Amino acid sequence: MNASLIRLGGLLRKEFLQILRDPSALAIAFLLPAVLLFIFGYGVTLDAHDVPLALVIDHADATTASVAGALAHSPYFRISRPPDIEAAETALTDHRIDGIIWLRSDFARRALSGRTASIGVILNGTDANSARLVEGYLQQTWATWLAAWGARRGQPSPVPVLVQSRVRFNPAVSSRDNLVPGLIAVIMTLTGALLTALVMAREWERGTLEALMVTRVTIREILIAKLVPYFVLGMGGMAASVVMAVTLFHVPFRGTIPVLVVTSALFLLASLGMGLVISSLARNQFVAGQIAIITTFLPAFILSGFIFDIDSMPAAIRVVTHVVAARYFVSILQTEFLAGDIRAVILPNAVALAVMAAIFLGVARLSARKRLD
Template identity: 65%
Template sequence: MKAGILMRLRGLIRKESLQILRDPSSIAIAFLLPAMLLLLFGYGVSLDAKHVALGIVVEQPSAAAASFTAQFSNSPYFAPRNFPSAAAAQTALSRETIMGFVWLRSDFARRVAARQDPDIGVYVDGINANNARLIENYVQQSWADWITSQADLAGASNPVPIAVEPRIWFNPAVSSRDYLVPGLIAVIMTLTGALLTALVIAREWERGTMEALMVTRVSMHEILISKIIPYFLLGMGGMAVSVTIAVFLFGVPLLGSLLVLTLAASLFMLASLGMGLLISTVAKNQFVAGQIAIITTFLPAFILSGFIFDVGSMPAPIQVITHIVAARYFVSILQSLFLAGTVWSVILPNLLALLLMAIFFLGAARLAARKRLD
């Protein structure tokens, strides 16, 4: 009996492998799709504000004003433009040719020389709230740096009573790309894993090959196992391509264990393949299966996984919903492994959650699958 099962499984797996080699769409989903999406999002999505068009208005030129405005010229965050008056800068701001401007009044140099706080106007376009906050923080940091440098040149004590020396852990360059790319891998692999099984099985229903399998002696267990093994290996190959691109092309550091990463990716891929199998039991049409996969896997992973939007900042009911999104746990593991290392207090609970989700989706797919044509 066991020999017969193993023989049938070997034959089914060989059939799936040959079908993968003859049908380039599966290879494209596993390798080309993750690479293209990773390049597109990796280069196109950024939470950093750099080379911001910033207007500079100096009513009375002076050495102090020139020294302060040089802070913006030497910063990678700003692309300063000089304006003769505040009215001209306001016009440019309303036309969206600049994103904000700094206004130094005519008494700036006199108040600085007298060690009085000068009035500095900072006006920022608040349509994009995220950029507005970043620009405000950048200007404040530039002002604090200039005050410190002026105090050092004068040999006086720092007028700021508290000296802040920030220490940034896990992402010292404060690069949004290093933060986004690991999470992006999880989002992409969610879609890839679900599409690999959902579309392929739906295509078999459309071509009639699934009906041919139904009339053979193979059981539903054997059919599902033969679908999972080849596409699991294919999906893990796509995962390897994604990690390679992240490390060697985007320069994201991989500080954690590669073995732990492989284990986490394996559990996540099984969960994603289980989602695809479950979708395939509902939809026997490739178009419908693709739409369901995008709506039920990719969109929740993109929005509710913590990839971009912080889960802790979401309303409490939404935070509860995020616990059923497998990508949430994989994003947490990837960000820890890439940027912080193998932090077991973070990794173990998420590994357990991925294991439970893989068991749930594969079990649900098996319960929903029936060796019937109706």
């Protein structure tokens, strides 16, 4: 036991020295998360505001002015007034505006005579998500206008139902508050797998693993020695990211630190374990690097529920998302940051992470042993 500890100590010392001498590992642990979080935090938002729209009024009067007024008051739109519909269509084709609102010449006559007029809306549908959000905002504006219309004429509102919406945890529906915690999960997936993806492959490629194997060092000691330094680095990167999220981007943190630390540790073990598996299966750094690029960033970005809603995916794809560790961590982080320690969310996700970590580390252990022959 004592001898084992001494050997482990030696290996750990070697790994730490290796990290310090090639600063790219330090860069992966600290520079990568900081740079990415900075760009993401400022660059990524899904809220639409100041959407450029054109309002075309064929025949201006008091009724069309009330519509124009309702639109101008909305914070979501920036309204321009091209002279006619042709000019507006050209602007839409050239991407200078995202949509057109068109009040035809009979608008006031129909509206006043009770023969429902139409407000023509033409949107650029290429970016379907943005188009849908704009559609929602327009509907709100329209409902407000309808209520005002009824009130002014002393009639009951033509839309009799009053929708009161309450968005829990994020009343302002700010996308940054939910994207930044998600981003931390995506970035830590990268960091975790990148840190260890090459370490075993490198030793294989250079033949130093065989050299290690003729010593009395056991494979378990080698793996532990690979894991510990990168775990320390990864936790450091994680801490830096959380501090950045709270201080720089003012994302609320409503959970507790111990829960965050434990779940982060589980997630990091799963990511590092995945890197180790890639590393020992690929055996050369080139292939290990390729697999790391393919299996980390895009799956964590698309399949984790960080941007795209998992519940809305087809059933087969929902099954696939269960093998993406980031999926569980995104859910944990969004809850820890915005909602607090909610057992019903944290516990199952943490268990899933623990299972994934155990599987990856187990596979890494087994695949490393096989090569001893």
